[in-house]
Amino acid sequence: xxxxxxxxxxxxxxxxxxxxxxxxxxxxxxxxxxxxxxxxxxxxxxxxxxxxxxxxxxxxxxxxxxxxxxxxxxxxxxxxxxxxxxxxxxxxxxxxxxxxxxxxxxxxxxxxxxxxxxxxxxxxxxxxxxxxxxxxxxxxxxxxxxxxxxxxxxxxxxxxxxxxxxxxxxxxxxxxxxxxxxxxxxxxxxxxxxxxxxxxxxxxxxxxxxxxxxxxxxxxxxxxxxxxxxxxxxxxxxxxx
Amino acid sequence: xxxxxxxxxxxxxxxxxxxxxxxxxxxxxxxxxxxxxxxxxxxxxxxxxxxxxxxxxxxxxxxxxxxxxxxxxxxxxxxxxxxxxxxxxxxxxxxxxxxxxxxxxxxxxxxxxxxxxxxxxxxxxxxxxxxxxxxxxxxxxxxxxxxxxxxxxxxxxxxxxxxxxxxxxxxxxxxxxxxxxxxxxxxxxxxxxxxxxxxxxxxxxxxxxxxxxxxxxxxxxxxxxxxxxx
Amino acid sequence: xxxxxxxxxxxxxxxxxxxxxxxxxxxxxxxxxxxxxxxxxxxxxxxxxxxxxxxxxxxxxxxxxxxxxxxxxxxxxxxxxxxxxxxxxxxxxxxxxxxxxxxxxxxxxxxxxxxxxxxxxxxxxxxxxxxxxxxxxxxxxxxxxxxxxxxxxxxxxxxxxxxxxxxxxxxxxxxxxxxxxxxxxxxxxxxxxxxxxxxxxxxxxxxxxxxxxxxxxxxxxxxxxxxxxxxxxxxxxxxxxxxxxxxxxxxxxxxxxxxxxxxxx
Numbered sequence: 001x002x003x004x005x006x007x008x009x010x011x012x013x014x015x016x017x018x019x020x021x022x023x024x025x026x027x028x029x030x031x032x033x034x035x036x037x038x039x040x041x042x043x044x045x046x047x048x049x050x051x052x053x054x055x056x057x058x059x060x061x062x063x064x065x066x067x068x069x070x071x072x073x074x075x076x077x078x079x080x081x082x083x084x085x086x087x088x089x090x091x092x093x094x095x096x097x098x099x100x101x102x103x104x105x106x107x108x109x110x111x112x113x114x115x116x117x118x119x120x121x122x123x124x125x126x127x128x129x130x131x132x133x134x135x136x137x138x139x140x141x142x143x144x145x146x147x148x149x150x151x152x153x154x155x156x157x158x159x160x161x162x163x164x165x166x167x168x169x170x171x172x173x174x175x176x177x178x179x180x181x182x183x184x185x186x187x188x189x190x191x192x193x194x195x196x197x198x199x200x201x202x203x204x205x206x207x208x209x210x211x212x213x214x215x216x217x218x219x220x221x222x223x224x225x226x227x228x229x230x231x232x233x234x235x236x237x238x239x240x241x
Numbered sequence: 242x243x244x245x246x247x248x249x250x251x252x253x254x255x256x257x258x259x260x261x262x263x264x265x266x267x268x269x270x271x272x273x274x275x276x277x278x279x280x281x282x283x284x285x286x287x288x289x290x291x292x293x294x295x296x297x298x299x300x301x302x303x304x305x306x307x308x309x310x311x312x313x314x315x316x317x318x319x320x321x322x323x324x325x326x327x328x329x330x331x332x333x334x335x336x337x338x339x340x341x342x343x344x345x346x347x348x349x350x351x352x353x354x355x356x357x358x359x360x361x362x363x364x365x366x367x368x369x370x371x372x373x374x375x376x377x378x379x380x381x382x383x384x385x386x387x388x389x390x391x392x393x394x395x396x397x398x399x400x401x402x403x404x405x406x407x408x409x410x411x412x413x414x415x416x417x418x419x420x421x422x423x424x425x426x427x428x429x430x431x432x433x434x435x436x437x438x439x440x441x442x443x444x445x446x447x448x449x450x451x452x453x454x455x456x457x458x459x460x461x462x463x464x465x466x467x468x469x470x471x
Numbered sequence: 472x473x474x475x476x477x478x479x480x481x482x483x484x485x486x487x488x489x490x491x492x493x494x495x496x497x498x499x500x501x502x503x504x505x506x507x508x509x510x511x512x513x514x515x516x517x518x519x520x521x522x523x524x525x526x527x528x529x530x531x532x533x534x535x536x537x538x539x540x541x542x543x544x545x546x547x548x549x550x551x552x553x554x555x556x557x558x559x560x561x562x563x564x565x566x567x568x569x570x571x572x573x574x575x576x577x578x579x580x581x582x583x584x585x586x587x588x589x590x591x592x593x594x595x596x597x598x599x600x601x602x603x604x605x606x607x608x609x610x611x612x613x614x615x616x617x618x619x620x621x622x623x624x625x626x627x628x629x630x631x632x633x634x635x636x637x638x639x640x641x642x643x644x645x646x647x648x649x650x651x652x653x654x655x656x657x658x659x660x661x662x663x664x665x666x667x668x669x670x671x672x673x674x675x676x677x678x679x680x681x682x683x684x685x686x687x688x689x690x691x692x693x694x695x696x697x698x699x700x701x702x703x704x705x706x707x708x709x710x711x712x713x714x715x716x717x718x719x720x721x722x723x724x725x726x727x728x729x730x731x732x733x734x735x736x
Contacts, residue, residue, distance in 0.1 A: 031298070050298065050326035061368070087574045094571045101707040102686075103253075105269075105278065109300075110367050112326040140253050143296035143394070145278040147269065148254030178702070185254035185276065188709035192689065194702035195586045200719050203699050207712060225280050226250045228295060229451065 001173060002159040009170065010039075014163040017153070017213055022134065022224035024141045032142025034224070036134040039167055040124035043131050045138040050112035064109040068097035070131055072120040092128045099132050099152065099181035099191030105145040114144060125168035126154050132181050132191060133217055140225055149221055152181035152191060153213035155206040157198060162205045164213045178203065180210035184218045247285050248451075251277040251292060258290045265291025281394075282451050293451065297394040299325040299423040301362050301371040308383070308421035309373070311356045314348050317341070321358065324390070324423045327370050331360065335374040357383040359419055359427065386417070386429030387436050391447040393424035398450040399443060406446065406456055413463045414439040438466055485684040490670040496678065501721060503676045508625065508732055510633035518634025518655065522626035525678055526616035528560075529623050531608060531630040533655075535637065537597065537646060538605040548595020548603040552581035554610035554623065561615040577610060579703045580624045583661035583692035584608075587700040590631065591656035597639050602646050604636060606655070617678035620690050620703075621729075624663040629733045631655060661700050662729045663692040664722035668710055673718055675725060689718050693726035 001009055008014065018039035027033035030046035037043075053059040070093040074080050085093075096118065104114070116138065118131040129152035136150040156166045158174035171177050176196025182189055189211075198206065242259045245251060255277045257268060264270040267279040268290055277283065281294040301307075301323065309329060313320035318332040333341040333348060352358065358373075359380050365371040375381045391399065400407045400420060411418055416430030416439040426443060430436045442459050449455055488495050498504070504525030513519035518533035540547060554577035556564040564570075584590060595604035608630065610623045634655035639646050667677035667685035677685055686708025692701040699719070704710065710718075 032296070052326065052328060087578060090571050090574045091578050094575055095704070098687075098705060098707055102709040109326060140280050141296065143279055143294060143298055143392075145267065145269075146253035147276070147278065149252060183254065183709060185256060186709070187711065189704070189712060189715060190687075190709040192702055192704035192710070192715065194699060195582050197586060197694070197698045197700055199698055200716075200723065203702075203719060204716055207715065211712065222252050225252045228280070229250050229282075 017165045020220050024224045032138040034134045034137035036130050038130040041130045042122040044119045045134040046117045047138040047142040049114040050109040053113040059111045063106040065113040068093050068116040070118045076120050076123045096132050102190050103146045103148050103150045125171040129154050129179050148183040148185045151214045151218045154179040155210035164209050178206040182214035245283050248282045251283045263289045265289040267292035267294045294394045296392050299393040301365040305362045305422040307423040308425035311352050329371040329373045331373040386427045389426045389440050389443050391424050395447040395450045482684040486670045489672050501675045508629050518630045520626045520629035522622050524622040527622045528614040529626045530611040531626040533630045533634045534607040536605045540603040545600035546596045547592040550606035552577045552608045556612050560612045582701040587659040587661040587694035589659040591658045594656040617682045618676050621665045660695040661692050662726040664725040665690040666718045691722040
């Protein structure tokens with residue numbers, strides 16, 4: 001999985017991210033939306049709310065109810081995936097929700113719900129991380145007040161080497177995968193999972209590498225949000241010409 | 242200490258200022274540090290640090306005038322959608338000028354599902370949905386005109402400093418313009434063409450709210466459009 | 472895992488106690504509640520265990536069947552972990568489809584067993600590509616008083632160590648069960664340790680009220696060689712990177728202690 005020059009199956013260096021593209025405000029019906037491509041991952045996120053909670057008995061008296069659905073399209077993987085939510089998708093929905101929750105001022109909107117929908121259109125490893133990154137953008141686009149953005153990236157061990165942002169093959173064949181979500185300004189970790197086999201020292205390296213990856217992706221996130229203004233500005237200048 | 246230039250784009254979590262400042266709109270304070278909580282343009286005042294947000298949603302506030310749509314009629318009043326996470330209630334006693342007789346009066350004769358009203362918020366807190374009244378001059382059922390919806394974040398810009406923008410709009414387009422704080426605006430003019438012009442102008446203001454020289458540009462646009470029509 | 476409504480005042484008490492290095496139930500920050508492990512409690516199951524972690528009670532039953540291997544692993548047996556939050560265990564548990572908490576619990580226990588390669592799956596092949604052993608690990612939560620993950624992973628390990636599988640012979644491509652039983656082949660001993668973040672301090676083995684007061688929890692599973700096999704952060708709060716590394720070191724030490732309790736039985 002790592003060649004004699006120390007490069008990975010897709011030619012990347014161990015600490016190199018895949019190509020990343022993000023766009024904010026891509027769906028007109030949603031209150032907020034965003035799209036990400038990270039390697040071959042293609043993921044959409046939409047946010048609805050704060051809005052009235054349905055069913056009503058789920059409403060919380062002191063804060064907004066945050067709900068998250070991570071879902072993979074049947075055509076997103078090699079072999080068709082049943083559209084019914086799998087146990088994996090239910091677990092990931094939960095951990096992604098818990099990764100975003102500390103960043104949101106839920107207490108400002110009691111008795112409402114904020115619903116996050118993440119649709120994986122194509123999966124190539126690291127979809128929970130890319131899904132978290134793009135969902136944070138959709139939340140910011142919706143105008144939901146946030147303490148910080150949330151950005152996620154995995155690190156792991158492949159062929160004995162600690163590497164950043166594992167693709168599908170590396171995730172499946174590698175020794176370990178450590179997905180991490182990070183709030184860059186607050187310096188806090190809000191999603192952390194690991195599977196595989198690592199010593200404490202290797203885990204420490206992976207955690208630090210993943211946080212480095214998060215800091216890099218954070219720059220793209222900010223650019224994508226700022227682009228909302230730039231496009232408008234360009235239109236204005238066009239008119240003035 | 243400020244960490245950005247005035248009117249620079251900021252994103253949630255950006256550290257805006259540190260020191261003895263007040264956290265204004267769309268910011269939050271942690272000890273002496275002020276951070277952005279929404280995407281927008283930072284504005285540093287003498288005391289207050291705030292963010293003019295690109296997008297917000299409407300949270301009711303007592304005294305606000307809003308435009309809402311009747312969504313349901315119940316035994317002693319109406320449920321009103323005011324373009325907010327919270328549905329508003331309009332009680333019969335806040336709508337009718339005579340005592341309301343539950344047995345006899347058919348509320349749908351006054352307001353029915355789908356009707357629009359211009360109303361004022363008279364109470365709202367964390368535990369109770371907003372309550373409206375239409376029993377003040379200028380409030381009540383809307384019977385004519387067209388509706389435009391904008392992000393509530395843009396309402397201050399549409400009104401403008403000392404109402405300069407809205408007064409210009411009214412004068413130039415010859416339309417009556419009623420602004421709901423909840424981002425819903427009612428336009429009624431002498432003809433559909435006049436109304437169309439006003440809608441166009443409002444949408445343009447919302448779109449370019451963060452740019453400077455906007456009033457002049459909008460005035461110019463309206464005059465140009467009117468000129469072409471003649 | 473909100474199971475009871477702990478009053479604000481109680482949450483504050485818990486937080487203040489922890490801030491001063493103590494706990495409401497008298498434990499130190501790094502102490503587990505008393506643990507009791509029994510095995511072989513269900514005769515009809517090929518393996519079983521009951522773990523008491525304070526008042527938290529979990530039963531694990533292991534059933535063994537014959538079935539098909541996965542297409543991409545023709546020479547390996549198969550196992551699945553499932554968990555049931557039976558309604559008798561807590562006023563908050565309801566009958567019906569599994570909650571996301573219950574799915575998360577099963578998947579975290581599964582990951583510890585799978586990633587540490589605790590079960591020697593290659594020894595569970597009967598006819599390559601056709602017939603293999605299928606091991607069902609069912610977690611039954613009987614009383615919920617917090618930290619279900621550690622109680623369940625300990626119970627799962629105890630039950631696996633207690634499991635005897637029937638011996639099958641292949642005669643003319645037919646699989647026949649004999650009357651002999653052999654122990655389930657076990658290669659590794661994963662043990663999970665859960666810590667809660669309360670008042671920015673780490674607390675081992677949170678009980679129910681502490682779970683209500685915590686901002687986040689972290690479960691770290693160590694194998695017998697002190698390598699990490701699985702990690703799961705839970706809860707609506709966040710953790711500092713230093714806290715995570717501190718938790719890893721505490722968990723490593725605690726996992727060794729817990730492992731001894733199971734292997735002894």
